[in-house]
Amino acid sequence: MRQTALFTKTRREAPADEVAKNAQLLIRAGYVHKEMAGVYSYLSLGLRTLRKIEDIVREEMDALGGQEIRMATLHPSEPWRQTGAWEQVDVLFKIDSRTEKEYALGQSEEEIVTPIASEYAPSYKDLPVAIYQIGQKYRDELRAKSGIMRGREFGMKDMYSFHTTQEDFDRFYEIVKQAYLRIYSRCGLVAKVTEASGGSFSQKISYEFMVLTDAGEDTILYCEACDYCVNLEVAKVKEGDECPKCRKSTLKTGIASEVGNVFDLGDRYPRALGFMYKDEEGRAQYPIMGCYGLGTTRLMGVIVQAFADDKGIVWPESVAPFQYHLVSAAPNDPEVVRYADALYDDLTKKGRAVLYDDRDVRAGEKFADSDLIGISHRIVIGKDAIGGKGIEVVARSTGTVSRMTREDLLAT
């Protein structure tokens, strides 16, 4: 995409009403637009990055056998009343209609997915099944905060699985945990699996996936020598204690952000919503259900928080909105422009996603904008590129400059 065609612009100053680094940078760089507290629109660059994250999540969910669907986010009130959540879940948005019918906005989808699964999985032969979607969620938070990390409308991948036995559930649960860890790893993050409470809807222990970041909302205790990690709210150990798992190190406290969770729901929802399958002997049974959430927009915010420097966003290559940021550093030199235009065309023809800064502004402004936008690789075309010194490629994360021939650049 040519930057002259990109409808957003960068801003020099952060908005006064944002304190969170993720929101300040994403707004300055034109990724998102704030609509109101806790609600953001995703603009060209923001949507590209969000889609990169969603694609990683989708690949991993598909790989473990998940089937993607798209459920309604405007829900009938009945299933919410059947499970008791209509009264109990205080973050549930409830909508009055002029038809005097009441609706809920989806804050999670157990109430919707369970009846769907019930319809299509009447037999043990249909199980296990794992269904997921990637879409918007709505939660009536008392206080939105931390930019895109805790909003009232946000993007989430939510998967639900149904099993005939606890053993089969446990097996699948472990597979999902591993997939989650791969997702974070592919986003450049190191996540810790943390034991936490199951919340008010499950007596069982749940697992949270935590990334250490100063913008986090949770305090965790973790071991640097092994993968032991526990949320402070349920911890039976304290900072400085010997790691109860490996006994090789002491526990450290960290501020972390939750980027996913998995719950063993047991048969609570199938029971409340009347989902029974027939087992081998023809007896009606409730399936064991699990749910697996992963906040995609929150993950985007955490990535910004984790890698940004004083110049702007630094995306890991895997989620950058474009593969290359091509900058023509001498926009008034016809030869440079011709060269950069041709390189843009060739890269694009090769299928590379390129943001081409073809604007008629000084190079300094382009570099500043490029730093702010945070694309991993910057290709700079100046007079020396034509002079045969090779094409300058700058890594956003380190500032390291390397020289490549045109052929190598097109080949990689």
Add this chain to the structure above:
RNA sequence: CGGGGUGUCGUAUACCGGUAGUACGACUGGUUUGGGACCAGUUAGACGGAGUUCGAUUCUCCGCACCCCGACCA
């Protein structure tokens, strides 16, 4: 939801109970052109309502919005 705070051009800010200023942006023209360059001109603003006052953007109250701390985070 408890507590605290803030609302001024598109953005960031200043001043003031008596003509609302600056910077950035945008627009026009010119000089520049590898780190947000420069010159000239133009554009554009007091959250809403009520009150106090000769006069309110300024003071008071109500509402709304936004931010922060806490609580909450199925």
